[in-house]
Amino acid sequence: MTLLRDVAGLLWPRGCAGCDRPDEVLCARCRALMSMTVERPLAGREGAASASCGVYRGPVRHAILSWKDHDDAECDGPFAVLLADLAVRCGAADGGAPLTLVPAPSSTASMRRRGRAHMRDLTSRTARELRRRGYDARCVPLLRNGAVGGKSVETTGASQRGERIRGRIGVATAATGLEGRVFLTDDIVTTGSTLRQCVAALDAAGIVVSGALTLASVPERGDADTADGAFAADTTMP
Numbered sequence: 001m002t003l004l005r006d007v008a009g010l011l012w013p014r015g016c017a018g019c020d021r022p023d024e025v026l027c028a029r030c031r032a033l034m035s036m037t038v039e040r041p042l043a044g045r046e047g048a049a050s051a052s053c054g055v056y057r058g059p060v061r062h063a064i065l066s067w068k069d070h071d072d073a074e075c076d077g078p079f080a081v082l083l084a085d086l087a088v089r090c091g092a093a094d095g096g097a098p099l100t101l102v103p104a105p106s107s108t109a110s111m112r113r114r115g116r117a118h119m120r121d122l123t124s125r126t127a128r129e130l131r132r133r134g135y136d137a138r139c140v141p142l143l144r145n146g147a148v149g150g151k152s153v154e155t156t157g158a159s160q161r162g163e164r165i166r167g168r169i170g171v172a173t174a175a176t177g178l179e180g181r182v183f184l185t186d187d188i189v190t191t192g193s194t195l196r197q198c199v200a201a202l203d204a205a206g207i208v209v210s211g212a213l214t215l216a217s218v219p220e221r222g223d224a225d226t227a228d229g230a231f232a233a234d235t236t237m238p
């Protein structure tokens, strides 16, 4: 059996990022788990929603972690397609108004660790995918995250960390020539706190956010962050 596995490893050098099924970057089953529309209110923007491709658990969680923390950059392709699908499903891309996608910024610590701004890469690929489908979409990486001292962050709790990071997200460049509707993009929504900061930063620059598109949403029940208030009772689960 070991020999068989070794041979398989040679023939199929990778497994599905979500479930290890051989010879796939992201298998059909895992793609299906990320072809949903999980909606919740967008923190900080009355009446706007944040839509996710799936629920952050099981193979979805595994796939996102392997993309984000284990640098499985091959996931950029399938993830961009899934985010583009979501943009169309939830009406962010509707063929009418142009769509501007603004990625949530990576922290400098995260960029150092991962060697790239993964949401920026993914968002720019998503915009390209939408243009390929005939939509007027672009990625404008307007937001940046200030440096966060690694040591002090590691020794503080999640809520303190949220407070520490809050207010650090700002608009990096002059926001000129923005067209149409503006949607934020992010990988995982947990408390909604990052998206709330992004909304506030763009607000301060006079840019109105229409909604957010994310890969996955952390299920609300049993989550320590429900006190955040970002979750609503009517969160739509597929």
Ligand SMILES: [Zn+2]
Residues within 6 Å of the ligand: 016, 017, 018, 019, 020, 021, 026, 027, 028, 029, 030, 031, 059
């Ligand atoms: Zn899979």
